Amino acid sequence: MKKTLKNIPLVYLLILVIFFSCSSDDDATVDPDDDGGITQPEPVEALNLAEYDNGSRVMMQAFYWDVEPRFEWWNTISDKLGTWSDAGVNRIWIPPASKGQSGGFSMGYDPSDYYDFGEYDQHGTIPTRFGTREDLENLISKAHENDIEVIADIVLNHNSGGGLEYNPYRKRETYTLFDETHGNASGIFNRNYEDFYPNSVNDYDPPSLFYQETNLDHHREHVQNWLWKDENSVAKYYKNVMGFDGWRFDYVLGFEDFVIKDWLEAVGGFSVSELWDGNPNVLRNHIEATGSGVFDFAAFYVMEQAFDRNHDLTGLTNDQVWQTNPEKAVTFTANHDTEKDGNEDNIIAPENKLKAYAFIMTHPGYPNVFYLDYENPEFQDQLNKLIRIHNSLATGSLEVIYADNDEYIMQRSGNAENPGLVLYINTSGNTKRRTITTSWDTRVLIDYSENSNYSPMVEENGEVTIEAPANSYAIWSITK
Known part of the structure; x- marks a missing residue:
């Protein structure tokens, strides 16, 4: 038994x-x-x-930046689901699944048509970079057969790929027209300059690192209806039609907390927010305001500094979200962003990666495994052992017995x-x-x-x- x-x-x-x-x-x-x-x-x-x-189980980030082969990614990871399930994975986080402005080269973070999963001919392609809608539906079905939930990556603030129209609030033409012939071939959630900042009822122009002129105004009823309120909204369509089980909210610094709170009240499901901030109190405040989990960037930077920058393991005892909110802290050692930008302060060195995984697999929190780490033949055997230990022995109260600079x-x-x-x-x-x-x-x-x-x-x-x-x-x- x-x-x-x-x-x-x-x-x-x-x-x-x-x-x-x-x-x-x-x-x-x-x-x-x-x-x-x-x-x-x-x-x-x-x-x-x-x-x-x-x-306990672990989540797999089932992609990396600029995945290859193009148009075959859904099929590629479908073939791995049985192995991942046997290893102890119960969720996969996949990239934004809808058509982006970059078409067949898009990683999905430039969303154009939220309802085109690889079935409409726009932006130079029918399939997305990852495959066709049929491929995606097969992936989700096979994941469920293997007792794995599928987490959708949701980009809610910045849009891209619309048509030019005159915008009276910016007094120039902007790429804010999204309809059947301008980047929204599905014809669902058509939008124009009134749906972006500034507009006729909101002259605020919030700062955004991405696509300033196509930054959605989530206070607009039309935007709320199509993102989470209506029966055919993005949230409800993704859950009830496509079969997604939860959400990874991208770049939550780009919109207000109520958006996630209202989204989760409308559809529920597992959720984790990308709030890129190493201050654990900022992350805890987001948990309190939204009800969503967070990626524990505080833990990530504690590990990076302890193993790489400062070479001092006493730093592993510093404040982290998993210490107070273990059920809301998604711990990780790498993701598609930390591994692609080459910033030495945003990456845990390969020679320290397994030590970092040993840390998150034995401590409270919900560990996330990065695809390229798991598929690394030098790591995979040890990662399987760590996942097995996490899912079995990693339980009970925690006591730090000893810590110095190298122990x-x-x-x-x-x-x-x-x-x-x-x-x-x-x-x-x-x-x-x-x-x-x-x-x-x-x-x-x-x-x-x-x-x-x-x-x-x-x-x-x-x-x-x-x-x-x-x-x-x-x-x-x-x-x-």
């Missing part, structure tokens, strides 16, 4: 016992072949992690039916060991990430000496 832990409340305690030291702490550095004077037990049997289902040790307490785990990250060039006090007693431990073959015995008082290989990590728990 599977030991199911759904609906068990978690109290996340950050009990920081931090010792500030440098990488020359010789007491922790060991020869990896040295048993440390501890008698190694006879071979032991690992837990069957399939028997410890804590109800970080954390325990999840588990519960009466689940032993929990201990994560040990080591960024130094040497294998390290630490004696810690755990909630276990007289049990043999093994590393379920399989990065270490050391198997120490816990003393009656809970003390045990664990290790982490050089520039790596280990995830410890009990054996049978």
Whole structure:
């Protein structure tokens, strides 16, 4: 029988016992072949992690920037759904699925016709960059057959690809005419300059990084009706006709919080907002105002700084959204934007990527796996192990046992039916060991990430000496 832990409340305690030291702490550095004077037990049997289902799963970002091959992406990821489901993925986030101004080259973030999923001949193509409407419908159907929800990427502020018309509020021609012959071949949600800022009832011209003149005014009744209120609105059509299960709201800095709140009240579903801000309080305020989850950019930058910029793992204890709102924090190590712009402050270095995944897979929050990371043959085996650990042993209250510039040790307490785990990250060039006090007693431990073959015995008082290989990590728990 599977030991199911759904609906068990978690109290996340950050009990920081931090010792500030440098990488020359010789007491922790060991020869990896040295048993440390501890008698190694006879071979032991690992837990069957399939028997410890804590109800948690992970999401897959099922694309990267400028995916190839063009016109075949929906079919490409359809073929992977069974494997992803078996690995422990329960949602996929796909790119904006409707026709953009760039036609067959568009990644969907220049939306023109919200209802053209690859069936109308406009912007130089019938299919979108990702394929035809039939391909998309097949993808969604196959995902549901594999118990995977499909999350639509929704771009709600900036439009692109309309026709020129004279705009009396800007006193010049603007590309604000969207109808059957001007970028909206579906003929649904036709719009003109009155639907964008400024207009006859709203002279406000809000700042926007994208397409200033085609920035939708969400206060306009016509816009609200077609985005989420009417029975044939974008929100209801995507949910009820296309079969999408939830929403990733793009660039939420470009519109007001009430838009997401009203959208979710109209159609519900899982949601996560792209609020690109490393301040955890800004992210928490958005959660409170909208009811939506957020990508935990605070956690992303904490990891980037700890592993890459500052080389100081005490930073992993800094304020992050998952600490207070674990059910609303989508944690991640990379996405299509962080991996394409080349900004060293917006990317976690490849050599530190798996350590970052070990962090998010063992801590509270809802981890998101980036497609290119999962499909990287150097990462995939370890990512599968981390997902399996996340979905089984990563439960219970959290205690940070030790942190310094190159070591970080954390325990999840588990519960009466689940032993929990201990994560040990080591960024130094040497294998390290630490004696810690755990909630276990007289049990043999093994590393379920399989990065270490050391198997120490816990003393009656809970003390045990664990290790982490050089520039790596280990995830410890009990054996049978």
